[in-house]
Amino acid sequence: GQNIDQPTEMTATEGAIVQINCTYQTSGFNGLFWYQQHAGEAPTFLSYNVLDGLEEKGRFSSFLSRSKGYSYLLLKELQMKDSASYLCAGMDSNYQLIWGAGTKLIIKP
Amino acid sequence: GAVVSQHPSRVICKSGTSVKIECRSLDFQATTMFWYRQFPKQSLMLMATSNEGSKATYEQGVEKDKFLINHASLTLSTLTVTSAHPEDSSFYICSARGEREGYNEQFFGPGTRLTVL
Numbered sequence: 090g091q092n093i094d095q096p097t098e099m100t101a102t103e104g105a106i107v108q109i110n111c112t113y114q115t116s117g118f119n120g121l122f123w124y125q126q127h128a129g130e131a132p133t134f135l136s137y138n139v140l141d142g143l144e145e146k147g148r149f150s151s152f153l154s155r156s157k158g159y160s161y162l163l164l165k166e167l168q169m170k171d172s173a174s175y176l177c178a179g180m181d182s183n184y185q186l187i188w189g190a191g192t193k194l195i196i197k198p
Numbered sequence: 199g200a201v202v203s204q205h206p207s208r209v210i211c212k213s214g215t216s217v218k219i220e221c222r223s224l225d226f227q228a229t230t231m232f233w234y235r236q237f238p239k240q241s242l243m244l245m246a247t248s249n250e251g252s253k254a255t256y257e258q259g260v261e262k263d264k265f266l267i268n269h270a271s272l273t274l275s276t277l278t279v280t281s282a283h284p285e286d287s288s289f290y291i292c293s294a295r296g297e298r299e300g301y302n303e304q305f306f307g308p309g310t311r312l313t314v315l
Contacts, residue, residue: 119302120302122303129289129311130308130309131291131306131307131308131309132242132291132306133306134298134303134305137298137303176241176242180302184295184302185244185247186232186244186304188241188242188244189241190240190241191241
């Protein structure tokens with residue numbers, strides 16, 4: 090079956106670094122997405138990985154290991170506005186997104 | 199580019215009435231659109247996949263007669279919640295499949311908050 094696993098909740102301190110892990114199992118693979126979702130809002134795109142390695146975009150980076158079925162989202166220099174849920178989603182062979190339950194990130198001053 | 203709009207953003211209705219939600223891709227054509235529902239503190243739940251010009255494919259457990267989906271054009275899909283009840287109160291989000299830098303992605307609308315009294 091298809092499955093995405095990620096931690097339910099994480100807490101970090103403003104200015105610090107946090108890594109949110111995600112493991113995935115999909116029928117076929119067309120990439121791994123990370124989305125950010127603030128409460129009461131729709132998800133917004135953060136990153137896409139389809140090849141192994143690290144993709145860096147400013148304070149956010151995303152890593153993929155296809156052989157391990159593993160990805161992580163790295164957030165640096167955390168700001169209070171980064172408090173949100175972070176959704177990991179794998180795209181299967183039908184280009185359908187398989188969603189994780191999301192990781193609620195709490196930032197403390 | 200790749201903007202998806204959704205209307206209305208918020209709706210309150212009485213139990214037993216029907217509510218229509220529109221999803222539009224504003225600057226690209228979307229042959230496939232998706233409808234999601236999200237309850238508080240839960241992840242997105244795919245309800246159905248909507249393909250232009252054909253019947254929608256519903257996920258298991260989603261009543262097709264209750265959640266009517268029409269994808270009449272390459273830029274518009276509608277979701278009608280028929281005979282709405284309080285348990286249908288939720289956040290409904292649409293997305294449209296498009297291309298970003300050579301790969302497929304889903305672009306999300308801003309969502310519709312439905313409250314059924």
